[in-house]
Amino acid sequence: MSIPGPAAGFEANSSEVVDLKALQGDADIAATIAELDRDLVGLAPVKQRIREIAAFLLVARAREQVGLIAGPPTLHMAFTGNPGTGKTTVALRMAGILHRLGYVRKGHLVSVTRDDLVGQYIGHTAPKTKEVLKRAMGGVLFIDEAYYLHRPENEKDYGQEAIEILLQVMENQREDLVVILAGYRDRMASFFVSNPGFRSRIAHHIDFPDYDTSELLAIAELLAAQSEYRLSPAAREAMIEYITRRQQQPSFSNGRSIRNALDRARLRQAMRLCAGNAVATREALQTIEAEDIRASRVFTI
Amino acid sequence: MHVTQGTFSFLPELTDRQIAAQIEYCLRQEWAVSVEFTDDIHPRNTYWEMWGLPMFDLRDAAGVMEEVRACREANPNVYVRVNAFDSTRGWETVRLSFLVQRPAEEPGFRLDRGEGKGRTIRYALHTYASDQPAGQRYKSNQANVAKGDGR
Numbered sequence: 316m317s318i319p320g321p322a323a324g325f326e327a328n329s330s331e332v333v334d335l336k337a338l339q340g341d342a343d344i345a346a347t348i349a350e351l352d353r354d355l356v357g358l359a360p361v362k363q364r365i366r367e368i369a370a371f372l373l374v375a376r377a378r379e380q381v382g383l384i385a386g387p388p389t390l391h392m393a394f395t396g397n398p399g400t401g402k403t404t405v406a407l408r409m410a411g412i413l414h415r416l417g418y419v420r421k422g423h424l425v426s427v428t429r430d431d432l433v434g435q436y437i438g439h440t441a442p443k444t445k446e447v448l449k450r451a452m453g454g455v456l457f458i459d460e461a462y463y464l465h466r467p468e469n470e471k472d473y474g475q476e477a478i479e480i481l482l483q484v485m486e487n488q489r490e491d492l493v494v495i496l497a498g499y500r501d502r503m504a505s506f507f508v509s510n511p512g513f514r515s516r517i518a519h520h521i522d523f524p525d526y527d528t529s530e531l532l533a534i535a536e537l538l539a540a541q542s543e544y545r546l547s548p549a550a551r552e553a554m555i556e557y558i559t560r561r562q563q564q565p566s567f568s569n570g571r572s573i574r575n576a577l578d579r580a581r582l583r584q585a586m587r588l589c590a591g592n593a594v595a596t597r598e599a600l601q602t603i604e605a606e607d608i609r610a611s612r613v614f615t616i
Numbered sequence: 617m618h619v620t621q622g623t624f625s626f627l628p629e630l631t632d633r634q635i636a637a638q639i640e641y642c643l644r645q646e647w648a649v650s651v652e653f654t655d656d657i658h659p660r661n662t663y664w665e666m667w668g669l670p671m672f673d674l675r676d677a678a679g680v681m682e683e684v685r686a687c688r689e690a691n692p693n694v695y696v697r698v699n700a701f702d703s704t705r706g707w708e709t710v711r712l713s714f715l716v717q718r719p720a721e722e723p724g725f726r727l728d729r730g731e732g733k734g735r736t737i738r739y740a741l742h743t744y745a746s747d748q749p750a751g752q753r754y755k756s757n758q759a760n761v762a763k764g765d766g767r
Contacts, residue, residue: 420676446671449671449682449683450675452674452678453675491676491678
């Protein structure tokens with residue numbers, strides 16, 4: 316039995332080839348990303364970051380195959396952005412994506428807010444937070460409006476205890492769960508300033524941009540199509556006008572405002588159909604007309 | 617004397633990885649998993665001390681394993697078991713229960729034979745360990761947990 320020299324050993328190692336395309340095929344990443352492109356309008360920077368993470372996990376897996384060091388990457392994320400920019404939707408997707416990439420074992424999403432983590436009396440917080448963490452093991456823990464965990468005005472606030480437990484698990488059990496924090500941009504920024512531990516344990520800070528008018532219109536049409544409605548050409552015009560007017564108003568919350576507008580338009584469409592003829596065609600049942608949208612309060616202000 | 621109680625008790629000690637795999641199976645069956653411990657190993661002692669509440673809505677064994685480890689750490693030299701409760705109508709019972717820790721030394725049992733009315737013989741099982749007051753039954757500090765690729 317001959318012992319190969321170091322040179323021979325090195326050669327053997329460097330000649331090992333991993334077919335990234337095949338590896339990609341296994342995880343069916345391309346399909347996941349295509350699905351993301353199809354279902355989510357706009358959000359270019361977000362999609363870009365997801366592609367990067369997917370590629371990184373793929374390379375990590377390839378490295379593992381050829382025996383290079385592949386420490387578990389930190390995948391905790393922070394989603395910041397205005398209301399209705401799709402943070403929760405993306406987080407839900409993220410759980411599925413990470414599962415397909417083989418990073419989390421189960422791929423479920425546990426969505427919590429302050430109330431689910433912080434207790435009401437001394438000694439109540441730790442078991443509560445731990446229970447939530449246990450439920451999230453193997454999946455993604457999504458903490459919406461994470462800045463509420465920290466109440467700077469009250470130093471006895473139990474939120475700090477929850478934060479400490481979270482940080483510990485985020486650090487020690489990186490392979491067991493992924494934590495995603497979400498919230499509005501400015502408040503998250505001040506939250507991270509007062510909790511530097513969080514900032515450094517989160518590798519991916521993803522900012523969700525506001526949608527522009529054409530993207531919002533695309534969202535409206537996508538939402539309508541999903542519930543088997545469609546906008547007539549005139550209604551489409553009305554929708555564009557609605558969006559431009561609504562954007563100027565306070566408390567505009569992007570996709571969510573559009574969804575609400577569409578829900579109300581459906582109510583008005585139903586009223587219109589009931590008030591009109593006793594018979595309605597399949598066509599009429601599906602179509603939202605301009606008057607359904609123009610009846611909105613937005614046009615009168 | 618090696619106590620054989622619960623499932624797998626005739627097998628060598630399960631490693632943490634094997635325990636996790638069993639818990640994983642329980643969670644897949646949608647059973648609620650709980651951790652319990654006792655220093656009274658009499659076979660008729662069904663009600664052990666609960667280590668926290670049964671864990672509902674878990675998806676992954678990592679959470680249970682954490683509790684198992686915490687329980688062993690707090691109760692280093694007693695019996696610890698994992699129970700899986702099936703709440704489906706018609707079952708509503710523990711479907712799987714197995715030991716995940718046992719004391720280093722297990723003194724075993726004695727059979728007491730008592731003579732009753734009309735010379736009927738009554739048998740009773742006596743655990744030697746229960747001669748000591750609760751909390752002092754298993755003295756040596758090294759508990760018996762399977763060593764191996766502990767994950």
